[in-house]
Amino acid sequence: MPHAGTIVVLTGAGTSAESGLATFRGPGGLWEGHRVEDVCTPEALAADPDLVHRFYDARREALAAVQPNAAHRALARLDAAWPGELLVVTQNVDDLHERAGLRRLHHIHGQLNSALCANCWERRNWSGDLPPGTICPACKAPALRPDIVFFGEIPYGMEEIEAALARADLFVSIGTSGAVYPAAGFVQIARYHGADTLELNLEPSAGSDWFADRRYGPATELVPDWVA
Numbered sequence: 156m157p158h159a160g161t162i163v164v165l166t167g168a169g170t171s172a173e174s175g176l177a178t179f180r181g182p183g184g185l186w187e188g189h190r191v192e193d194v195c196t197p198e199a200l201a202a203d204p205d206l207v208h209r210f211y212d213a214r215r216e217a218l219a220a221v222q223p224n225a226a227h228r229a230l231a232r233l234d235a236a237w238p239g240e241l242l243v244v245t246q247n248v249d250d251l252h253e254r255a256g257l258r259r260l261h262h263i264h265g266q267l268n269s270a271l272c273a274n275c276w277e278r279r280n281w282s283g284d285l286p287p288g289t290i291c292p293a294c295k296a297p298a299l300r301p302d303i304v305f306f307g308e309i310p311y312g313m314e315e316i317e318a319a320l321a322r323a324d325l326f327v328s329i330g331t332s333g334a335v336y337p338a339a340g341f342v343q344i345a346r347y348h349g350a351d352t353l354e355l356n357l358e359p360s361a362g363s364d365w366f367a368d369r370r371y372g373p374a375t376e377l378v379p380d381w382v383a
C-alpha cells in the first residue's frame with residue numbers, strides 16, 4: 156500500500172510485456188531482428204526512412220491487437236483513488252495506460268499513436284500506417300515522422316518530471332531495465348531529495364542497488380499487490 160503524499164511512478168516495457176508487447180532487451184526482445192542504431196536514431200531515420208517507418212507501422216499494428224493488463228489496471232485504480240499528487244512517467248510508446256483509464260500520465264519517449272512534423276514540430280494523433288513523405292496538415296511540408304524520442308533526442312517534459320521527483324515522497328520503478336537515461340537516473344534524483352524508493356521488476360535492473368525496497372516477479376502480480 157502506498158504511504159506517501161507525492162508519488163512518482165516510472166514504467167518501462169516490462170509493464171506491457173504480459174499484454175503481449177515485446178520488451179527491448181534480452182531474448183525475444185524487439186531489437187533482436189533490428190540493430191538499435193538502424194531504427195532508433197535521427198541518423199537512421201534520415202538514412203533509411205522506409206525501414207524506420209515500417210518498423211513503427213508494425214509496432215502500431217501490434218499495439219492495436221493487445222489489451223491493458225492487471226498492472227495497467229492497478230495503476231489506473233491508484234490514480235482514481237490517490238488523493239495526493241501522482242505522476243506516472245512512462246517510457247512506453249504504447250497507449251495501454253490510457254486504455255486502462257490512467258489520467259495522470261506523461262509519455263517521456265513519445266507515442267506510437269502520434270505523428271511529429273520534422274518541419275514545424277507540431278504533434279498530432281495518428282493511427283494506421285505513416286509512410287515517409289506524408290504531408291503535415293499544418294505546414295504542408297512532406298515531413299511527418301513517428302512521434303518517438305530517438306537516441307540523442309531530448310525526452311519530453313523533463314522540467315516537469317524533475318520538479319516532481321524533487322518533491323516526491325515515494326518513487327516507484329516498474330518493469331524497466333535501467334539501461335536508458337535520463338529515466339535510469341530518476342531513482343538517484345528522487346533519493347537525493349529524500350524519497351522512499353521501490354523497484355518492481357521480473358529481475359534486478361541495472362540500477363537496483365539504488366532502491367531501498369525491491370520486489371521481483373511479474374508486473375501483473377507485483378503492481379496489484381502494491382496498490383491494494
Ligand code: BJW
Pocket residue numbers: 166167168169170172173178179180181184195246247248264303304305306307308309310313329330331332333334335336337355356357358359360372373374375
Ligand atoms: C518485466 C516483465 C514482467 C520484463 N514484469 N518486469 C552514456 C551514458 C549515459 C547516457 C548516455 C550515454 N550515451 C548516450 C546516452 C544517452 C542515451 C542513453 O541512455 N543511452 C544508453 C544506451 C547508454 N539517452 C538518450 O539519448 C535519451 N536522450 C537524452 O539523453 O537526451 C539528453 C537530455 C536528457 C535530459 C535532458 C536534456 C537532455 C533518449 C533516449 C530515447 C530512448 N528511446 C527508446 C526507443 C523509443 C521508441 C521505441 O519504443 O521504439 O525508448 S530506446 C528503448 O529503451 C525505449 C524504452 O523506452 C527504453 C527503455 O527500455 P525499457 O523500458 O527499460 O525496456 P527493456 O527491454 O530494456 O527492459 C525491460 C525490463 O522489463 C527488464 O528489466 C525486465 O526484467 C522487465 N520485465 N517482463 C515485470 N512481466
